[in-house]
Amino acid sequence: MPLLRNRFRVIRVLSDEGGFGRTYLSEDTDKLNERCVIKQLAPKFQGTWSQKKAMDLFAEEAKRLQELGEHPQIPTLLAYFEQDNCLYLVQQFINGQNLLKELQQRKTYRPGEIQAILYDLLPVLQFIHDRGVIHRDIKPENIIRNRKDGRLSLIDFGSSKQFTAKVQKKIGTSIGSHGYSPLEQLRDGKACPASDLYALGATCFHLLTGTSPFQLWMEHGYGWVNDWRQYLRNPLIPELDCLLDKLLKKDIQQRYQSADEAIKDLTPKQILALPASGQSSGKLPVTQTPLLPVKSTLFRNIVLVSTVILLFGFGETWYNQYRRVHTILLSRLSQHHNSSDKSALNITSNNIFLANTLKGHEKSVVSVSISPDGKTIASSGDAEPTIKLWNAATGEEISTYKGHSRRVNVVAISPDGKTLVSGSDDKTIKLWNLATGKEIRTLEGHSDSIQALAISLDGKTLVSGSDDNTIKVWNLATGRLIRTFTGHTFWVRSVAISPDGRTVASGSFDKTIKIWQLGKENAIRTLAGNANTITSVAFSLDGTILASASRDRTIKLWDLATGQEIRTLVGHANTITSIAFSPDGMTLASASRDRTIKLWNLATGQEIRTLVGHADTVTSVTFSPDGKALVSGSEDNTIKIWRLSGE
Template sequence: MSWNRTYQAMICCLNPDCPNPQNKDGNKVCQSCNTPLVPLLRNRFRVIRVLSDEGGFGRTYLSEDIDKLNEPCVIKQLAPKFNGTWSQKKAMQLFAEEAKRLQELGEHPQIPTLIAYFEQDDCLYLVQQFINGNNLLKELQQRKNYKDWDIQSILLDLLPVIKFIHDRGVIHRDIKPENIIRRQSDGRLTLIDFGSSKQLRARVKRKVGTSIGSHGYSPIEQIRDGKAYPSSDLFSLGATCFHLLTGISPFQLWMEHGYGWVTSWQNYLRCPLSQELVYVIDKFLQKDIQNRYQSADEAIKDLTKHHNYLLPPANNTITQAIPQKKLTTGIGYGILRNCFLVLGTFFFFAMGDAGYEQLKRLQITIASSFSETHNSTTTTTTKDAVLHQSAKLSADKVNLIKTLPGHEDSVVSVTVSPDGKIIASGGNHMIKLWNLATGKEISTLKGHSQTVNVVAITPNGKTLVSGSDDSKIKIWNLSNKKLIHTLPGHGDSVHTLAISNDGNTLVSGADDYTIKVWNLGNRQLSRTLTGHSFWVRSVAISPDGMTLASGGFDNFIKLWDMAEGKSIYTFPRNSQTVTVVAFSADGKILASGSRDRTIRLWNVATKAEIHVLLGHTNTVTTVAFSPDGKILASGSRDHTIKLWDVMTGKEIPTSMKHGNTVTSLAFSGDGKTLVSGGEDNQIKIWRLFE
């Protein structure tokens, strides 16, 4: 649905059988059916035009809420003809349930909020938030082609929403492209139309016609038996992905082959898919419910097993074309900034959905350009307090010294010992130790039963700590390469570790939504921090050991008081997953990376944003500050490593690359060596000369 102000001069007839309900504003009676026109429903909502017809039960209208400065909204009307029949009662029940579901679920930013629910003139009306954008069916018609990464990004955006509704006892029962809208403002996907949803505990009446859903998208248990489960929604999600990938409607195949098409769905593909995505979609589309995913969590885990930071690459040419010049500040700042953003929106709107990614990057770049100049006059004191000296590094002083074969599979994490002599790397089931000077493998540590996601070395260089998909944290003696202890406290994959500068405290974050604080001396759990509503993927301890930063799949960055174990600040919600956080050596700056391809630098004292670093064309997966705090290194799914001047926020041009996603970065203690690991199974050692 797209908002068009030209409809403001119109008023719509509310007779659901009216063949031509559009009327000029000011008419008292409908020009087509002579029904009296209603200027305002409930003295508040102005109905403008029909969005869809519900086949005799009512219509859905685009409307305006005059109590909110004519803000657009959507009004659903229920006006059943068959009074007293079972069909009418069922329709009213579903309508009331939809209102209740929206009231319960509307707190989620990707579900429309309920504005009002009332009866007027023998009809029921449900008013909900208007989502400005196109549904995925219309997007498919305009775009024609979806790639592997497009579908993975869609799944990672929608599966947490589906998990949210399932956790609250609701199943949608009608997931399909028409019921998924991509918001024009930020590109996030919104799940709409909860008219078919029901409580998991409710029984569906076994009557002819009680099945609810869309043939082809709905699984056999829902169509045949009228029963629906969380895995039923996941079948519908798989059918939606199939439709986007092939351009073929599952309804068409269902009419021709029944459910036989799900066993041969790959035969219809127009482009190759990764093995991981094939596996996920195939499990979505299992005809037998017991063979399907039973929860959204299971699907997310499989989808991110090898690709934790999925997001499609974007064309960077538009961003490069934006001149980085100082612009007039003062009273005209907001007006100029908004004019550029609006003009950019209109320009890319004309290009259709294909221009969305470019629009998003353009808007971020323009906003950043204005904000940088504006902040230079309004927050100079804030920046000067944390930014001291600019980096002197240049592109010709960055050299690749060695490439190590790494692991048989992806190198997921790397770290360097404080004395700069040893590299530790984590990957598939094992940890490898390397001599940094020679590049020779020293030892292989085995003990984890699944992928090692993170490795860290204590400041005294004597102990290595590792976290894994097996939910375990293991502590190793670096001198004799022996396992010392296993910490079994987490209930799901451990993805991030941080050790305090005094070596006494270990902090771990995991997919069980928790952060745990451990005493490394006695290896006991000190406390468990809860506050994130989804996977915790990065933690960092400030140099003074007083503050903990965390980021995760709930899109939030949080600061915690280490002594009290309490949350002390939550930064404004990020538009995408926060993949990494890191403190500068002096503790004054916090860097965060995200799936939105941006890196943000924050003033820890004031919580103000210092810089937005733009340049990566895919998810930022890792960041690391140089020991002197002048340089920030970042890695991405775009296969590149970028170096940034922390003081100016400008990129230091280099040609540092991997053959696949850059997963981890670590500086040596003297700041002259940078080590990187990647999904190309390699470890690279870079020398930085000033």
Template sequence: MICCLNPDCLNPLNSNGKKFCQSCSTPLVSLLRNRFRVIRVLSDEGGFGRTYLSEDVDKLNERCVIKQLAPKFQGTWSQKKAMELFAEEAQRLQELGEHPQIPALLAYFEQDGCLYLVQQFINGENLLKELQQRKAYSAREIESILLDLLPILKFIHDRKVIHRDIKPENIIRNKSDGRLNLIDFGSSKQFTAKVQQKNGTSIGSHGYSPLEQIRDGKAFPASDLFGLGATCFHLLTGSSPFELWMESGYAWVSNWREYLRSPLNPELDFVIDKLLKKDIQERYQSVDEVLRDLTPKQLLALPPAGKSSGKIPPTKAPYLAKSYPLLRTLILVSAFILLFGFGESWYKHFRRIQTSLSSRLSQYNSPGNNDAVLGQPPKITLGKVSLANTLQGHENSVLSIAISPDGKTIVSSGDDVYDGLRLHTIKLWNLATGKEISTLKGHSDLVNVVVISPDGKILVSASDDNTIKIWNLTTRKQIRTLTGHSDSVHALAISADSETLVTGSDDNTIKIWNLKTGEEIRTLTGHRFWVRSVAISPNAVILASGSFDKTIKIWNLTKGYPIRTLEGNSQTVTTVAISPDGKTLASANRNRTIKLWNLATGKEIRTLVGHVNTVTSVAFSADGKILASGSRDRTIKLWNLATGEEILTLAGHTNTVTSVSFSPDGQNLVSGSEDNTIKIWRLFQ
């Protein structure tokens, strides 16, 4: 096969002997610089070029990696900056490649108007892919990772180089010896007095890069150490620092322990906490300081495998009102009993009791609860709940799922890999058998959300490519593409009559479309930040929208004017849904709770508490009696809407639950997750 070197080519692989690309007609190059044979695309570099897996024919076809820079806009600042960084990366590799855990530079040249950097190929997986496969890292493994990476950082810092982009994707475990390798020096910078004093261009990865680097463009050895701490946090918890940063900036670093599955030993806890200090003055200033805290204590303090350290963890418990001293006492006594009765598993039991009691306390404090108690609404008991099937087919996270109105088809969005290329796809599944029916391709970036029209005829998808695509669900053919948003589209809703489509975008706007013609009806403005969720009332009169500006807005859908703004959210709103009878709005935000609102009055009914991480998705059952919620805590909870009580917790996913949906008959609940799977749960009442 011959790989096309046009960075915009959608299908770059061609059969041997071809002179021109069969996809884009670009002349094909069999050997770059008469030496390097390009095999396939490894990754896309954001429009400026690609990274390719290649062979060095001068070294018996030894594998290598070629990074391409193909500037599109000659003379622009972006093009000049990209070329400057590319040359600096080559220089860094030339200087640092002598280290056995940094890829060596093999060549740097220009050909056909593009720049190419050839470096040593590290045969292995990066830590992000490893995390997706393994799902979790133990404290011992994190200590091992630190001890493997810290000497590499010391090596580059001693040579006055700051990497500036430490994250799991840039750390590869070599399959041959298991050692970690640090890659991608495209963001690295020579550390000089000039760099310290002069503000520069912000560079790095949000969530992994510290405040001084993102805000001021300044980079120090301590900046790389923050990235190392954020990487360890990600591997320990499975929670992405990038996603947390998008939701709340750097707020997560002050309460990072709350994302832990279990507490760390005090020494590792101390080290990671100091690595993650927002203020650079409070953070470790050098690798040697980290090693002094980590190495000697690690050898003395680690308990034998399977034994508890016997120390109460530093993780803080949620606030409990002082007016319930008996409840507070009960929690403390329970923690004491569980600590000495269950060893290492005490923490999980403690969290279950803690969240259960907190949930009950919230129910008694919630507005409208007295009416529920006096009316004594019936409890909902699910007789038998079972995991019926797990669907596997997406190569990466399942971002969204939807169920057809006839209950026969599941639609999901995610990524797949074909011939080494990552494609952003939509899959159709048979709900009864779990068999994959079809795969739809068309979007050029992540497909964030899918929805099916109530008449079952139309499938709609929205993407990071700023577009919305309309598909015929029966023929699986694309009908049209809607353009108009200037940023990623993350929210979709269709009216009950299947005539109106509503979309929400990271451009802070909501657009209303005629679903049948694709005509844009109007644009709603008012949110000050990303719109990530929308919901339409059954009578198609009311629209609710949730935003990262911490508000929920209620709109008149037919006229397009705002009715009210609900501001009882202390954090970014992650999802909204309206009950089948159109009376109740459910919303979730970053503070791990779910709020129920009277849609007509805008009054809060009650708050549901129980999840121990961000709630990402909520869905009402068809009869409106049960609410399902999915969370980053990897669980799904079912709630009694009449009482606010938690009915059941479903555990089975090994990563964030991104989407939940009930089948129309209420017999099935379907969930999608960042563990790359879809699960079908059978519910029997």
């Protein structure tokens, strides 16, 4: 097939809608062959009502994507055009699989995972509803889990409708999916925010029980929602039970009327009040020293995130709203802490402040690394398959490395400061001369994206983790492949090498951590106990402790000698994306999708301090070798340098 609009190249068919068109996986030649999805509308029944309806829905979907694509969990519209009597809609490709396919692989979901899904999707619904849009076809097939970070995206806005009072009252053609769509939508053609919330509830029910709402609807109509609990394998915790029950009410008046109502029931009941004036200086505090217990810290972050969500539709960009509310909430918490426990202000002898913010990436920063002398920062981002080098002192961009053909997921600098290593979606690892910027060599051997890299302290060994479920060990000097570790059943997203260079740890989407010895082929130990994907692993300086982070929002500390869990750290309100030990081994830093970085006292397990300042997910965090700086990268397109100085 020739290029569509002299730009888009079709790779393969994703789905075939029979007489109305097809959906293709494609690539955008104007963007270095970046993947995209092309929907083609080519109805065979020319001039019929069905053709007109299909064309109307197709145009509506393009319009909705244009309006809503600014949200990171909704595909962006790239193009909409007509060619050769067909309509084409080009949208962002979400690299992952939908929840129906995920359910077919794993059979059911645990209650905690259902809560995580609600945390992920309710804010998205609040976002579209605040903009007057009702999706009208929420179901597992229309929710995709991004394989990069596990975030859920809502797709297929072809059935969506602008919500107005007039639309709400109008009785028209029903659109939706039987079993997932509520009575008022299928019977009367009415659609309002509560309709989408019913569909979300039915989706959660399907994932939780493995029982299809469509089959129940075929057998019992809407009667099944009155006794949905009979399909549960085990009783739910009261909060989740009540929330699902209210989502699934047949009577629209008894159902949640907005996503924010459901969010409030998903979070603790004690909601912190804003100051009476509702005003703030607009300045974002750099650090917050939490003096509440760890459980209260978790509550604070949940309240913060949900409060931001409630403000999505108030006219400003949600980033500005985030800054404003964040300032108010943290100010209130500081006042409370200062009055109740002044002794806790000196938890640490270090004073941490935001020294600089580096801007230059067009999209998300996904990985950062700092040179041994602390003078150079390397970063990779989403916009192009490039790597940027920065002057850590001035914040100026030094150079850009180009050579990969697809996104660079991870960068690492060797302990001698001479070599930069990068791993990419193009299935290769590249070694660069950090002084000259010249490519040294390319390592090939993985059959899927490289997601994780680690270099031994002696600089001799490189370890890589990939979405091909394997870990490979390389001789960094020669590029020779030494060994391949197999044993994980899903993507490997994190690797670490012990300080003595003898042991490798790997974390995977299969929810396990495996410990390997470089001289042996099979894992010497598997650490289980996490409820979700392992996102990051790190060894302590003495090599006796392994820290692991997970999408279940916890950090676990493990005794490597026994394989026993020492302690679980709880405090983040969303997925933890990255962890790093300080050079002195006393502190652990963690980055999260809750937009914060937390510092933990490893001796006590207590949270020391929370750093706020990023406006989106913090994807990567690392200490400088001298322990005087902390560097973080974020989906807000920035890199931040935090300085640690004695008080």
